[in-house]
Amino acid sequence: xxxxxxxxxxxxxxxxxxxxxxxxxxxxxxxxxxxxxxxxxxxxxxxxxxxxxxxxxxxxxxxxxxxxxxxxxxxxxxxxxxxxxxxxxxxxxxxxxxxxxxxxxxxxxxxxxxxxxxxxxxxxxxxxxxxxxxxxxxxxxxxxxxxxxxxxxxxxxxxxxxxxxxxxxxxxxxxxxxxxxxxxx
Amino acid sequence: xxxxxxxxxxxxxxxxxxxxxxxxxxxxxxxxxxxxxxxxxxxxxxxxxxxxxxxxxxxxxxxxxxxxxxxxxxxxxxxxxxxxxxxxxxxxxxxxxxxxxxxxxxxxxxxxxxxxxxxxxxxxxxxxxxxxxxxxxxxxxxxxxxxxxxxxxxxxxxxxxxxxxxxxxxxxxxxxxxxxxxxxxxxxxxxxxxxxxxxxxxxxxxxxxxxxxxxxxxxxxxxxxxxxxxxxxxxxxxxxxxxxxxxxxxxxxxxxxxxxxxxxxxxxxxxxxxxxxxxxxxxxxxxxxxxxxxxxxxxxxxxxxxxxxxxxxxxxxxxxxxxxxxxxxxxxxxxxxxxxxxxxxxxxxxxxxxxxxxxxxxxxxxxxxxxxxxxxxxxxxxxxxxxxxxxxxxxxxxxxxxxxxxxxxxxxxxxxxxxx
Numbered sequence: 001x002x003x004x005x006x007x008x009x010x011x012x013x014x015x016x017x018x019x020x021x022x023x024x025x026x027x028x029x030x031x032x033x034x035x036x037x038x039x040x041x042x043x044x045x046x047x048x049x050x051x052x053x054x055x056x057x058x059x060x061x062x063x064x065x066x067x068x069x070x071x072x073x074x075x076x077x078x079x080x081x082x083x084x085x086x087x088x089x090x091x092x093x094x095x096x097x098x099x100x101x102x103x104x105x106x107x108x109x110x111x112x113x114x115x116x117x118x119x120x121x122x123x124x125x126x127x128x129x130x131x132x133x134x135x136x137x138x139x140x141x142x143x144x145x146x147x148x149x150x151x152x153x154x155x156x157x158x159x160x161x162x163x164x165x166x167x168x169x170x171x172x173x174x175x176x177x178x179x180x181x182x183x184x185x
Numbered sequence: 186x187x188x189x190x191x192x193x194x195x196x197x198x199x200x201x202x203x204x205x206x207x208x209x210x211x212x213x214x215x216x217x218x219x220x221x222x223x224x225x226x227x228x229x230x231x232x233x234x235x236x237x238x239x240x241x242x243x244x245x246x247x248x249x250x251x252x253x254x255x256x257x258x259x260x261x262x263x264x265x266x267x268x269x270x271x272x273x274x275x276x277x278x279x280x281x282x283x284x285x286x287x288x289x290x291x292x293x294x295x296x297x298x299x300x301x302x303x304x305x306x307x308x309x310x311x312x313x314x315x316x317x318x319x320x321x322x323x324x325x326x327x328x329x330x331x332x333x334x335x336x337x338x339x340x341x342x343x344x345x346x347x348x349x350x351x352x353x354x355x356x357x358x359x360x361x362x363x364x365x366x367x368x369x370x371x372x373x374x375x376x377x378x379x380x381x382x383x384x385x386x387x388x389x390x391x392x393x394x395x396x397x398x399x400x401x402x403x404x405x406x407x408x409x410x411x412x413x414x415x416x417x418x419x420x421x422x423x424x425x426x427x428x429x430x431x432x433x434x435x436x437x438x439x440x441x442x443x444x445x446x447x448x449x450x451x452x453x454x455x456x457x458x459x460x461x462x463x464x465x466x467x468x469x470x471x472x473x474x475x476x477x478x479x480x481x482x483x484x485x486x487x488x489x490x491x492x493x494x495x496x497x498x499x500x501x502x503x504x505x506x507x508x509x510x511x512x513x514x515x516x517x518x519x520x521x522x523x524x525x526x527x528x529x530x531x532x533x534x535x536x537x538x539x540x541x542x543x544x545x546x547x548x549x550x551x552x553x554x555x556x557x558x559x560x561x562x563x564x565x566x567x568x569x570x571x572x573x574x575x576x577x578x579x580x581x582x583x584x585x586x587x588x589x590x591x592x593x594x595x596x597x598x599x600x601x602x603x604x605x
Contacts, residue, residue, distance in 0.1 A: 029349075087429075087512070120527060126435035
């Protein structure tokens with residue numbers, strides 16, 4: 001139950017909006033952090049916290065790309081194949097990713113580690129091909145760099161994600177000096 | 186290219202995202218000036234006089250928009266549209282990551298001008314990393330007293346919240362964004378009424394693009410006359426142009442409106458086309474404005490709102506995607522139609538059903554099974570959608586289809602299944 005584990009965070013989030021329905025996205029992100037996707041139980045809990053109908057909450061989950069209605073892999077690999085990226089080799093990268101992971105877009109590897117998705121423009125067209133993995137950018141992604149990235153995730157995981165709730169900011173002190181470097185330029 | 190930069194100041198000043206560095210380079214001096222020397226109406230009038238136009242795509246005069254907010258209705262809100270999702274657009278992301286304090290200062294100045302006490306920066310969900318950088322800057326601003334109660338010891342207070350969406354291009358449409366921020370489906374509202382009178386939670390709301398608000402601190406600090414020295418009379422100021430596709434140096438380029446042509450952008454700033462190939466077509470505003478064939482006249486068109494409109498398209502957000510001579514135009518139009526079909530919110534029939542059928546027809550064309558009649562139907566469906574949609578997403582979805590038919594019909598005809 002997110003209300004037990006994230007009581008402090010929930011209180012902070014609710015205080016940000018004059019109308020608590022506005023908290024629906026941050027709370028669903030909390031559910032997703034906790035359960036990996038928006039479970040029925042999580043949806044009911046959010047509905048209860050916000051005094052909404054569970055159907056209303058579920059309709060929100062269905063509407064948005066980044067909220068998942070079914071289990072996904074530990075790492076969701078989202079490769080953009082929109083027009084500007086496609087002009088710079090994104091389709092080839094998608095095919096490479098499919099071969100490397102042994103799955104098609106929309107599927108999850110049998111070990112539960114990776115879900116592969118193709119997505120629309122993620123504002124990195126100048127560094128295409130590009131992927132986001134659990135909302136972290138990986139740009140100028142050649143097939144070799146993709147392979148190295150997958151290997152690193154398999155063996156070392158994603159330490160940068162520890163303690164963070166993808167989709168919600170302002171709950172803890174943000175980036176250190178070092179982490180803040182490397183902006184778009 | 187503008188030197189020094191007015192907006193992309195991270196290019197000139199390393200670490201301007203840090204409060205200390207921002208302050209050392211004039212940061213928050215505009216806010217101090219406005220709060221201590223100017224009334225809210227004076228701030229609105231300076232922005233009106235500057236001629237600043239919205240940088241999210243519509244180009245509506247910003248000061249005029251602020252002027253629509255009723256004086257006697259409270260509370261009021263400022264919402265910063267950071268939903269940047271138009272294909273080929275990555276300028277707002279650089280502002281958030283590279284110069285977040287200028288965005289914050291612009292937001293505070295806007296809130297002061299219209300007397301709002303709460304501001305939300307709505308970032309698309311995929312901007313989780315840029316939002317972390319932005320939040321750090323927000324935390325710094327609070328700590329320094331630029332946000333919160335009694336800013337700089339005045340009567341003016343402002344709470345600022347960074348809110349993330351969850352992946353929906355339609356949430357870049359102002360009223361859909363407000364619905365999403367209210368925790369509802371991100372579908373657009375009927376207008377009128379406009380957000381300035383009935384906005385967030387039904388209250389008067391100013392909603393502006395990130396880049397638009399980043400212009401406000403330099404305008405307030407240096408004045409409207411200074412701002413009008415840049416650009417043209419109808420399109421004053423600096424504009425970040427996003428260049429992508431078949432160019433050697435894709436990226437953000439801050440230019441003066443009206444002073445740089447497509448030719449100069451592509452060949453001088455952008456380093457030309459890989460392989461020395463010819464440019465076949467230009468998309469000036471991502472997927473949402475007509476494709477322009479790369480004629481001499483088009484290449485010599487300056488980048489400003491009026492000139493690009495006269496050339497047969499729109500400047501919009503200035504997301505310039507370059508297609509070279511090897512690009513199959515039908516393939517490009519198909520890819521853009523797939524974008525709109527995916528992003529259609531589903532609220533209105535012409536867009537929801539129309540984008541679905543246009544995409545199905547492109548798939549038949551790609552599979553080589555489309556008849557001549559089906560290609561006619563594709564163009565006809567696009568025409569039938571025009572003028573009938575609840576919001577502009579549906580309208581813009583017809584743009585790649587109709588403009589590709591207009592200038593490259595022979596490429597469609599070549600794909601008709603042999604003998605049919």
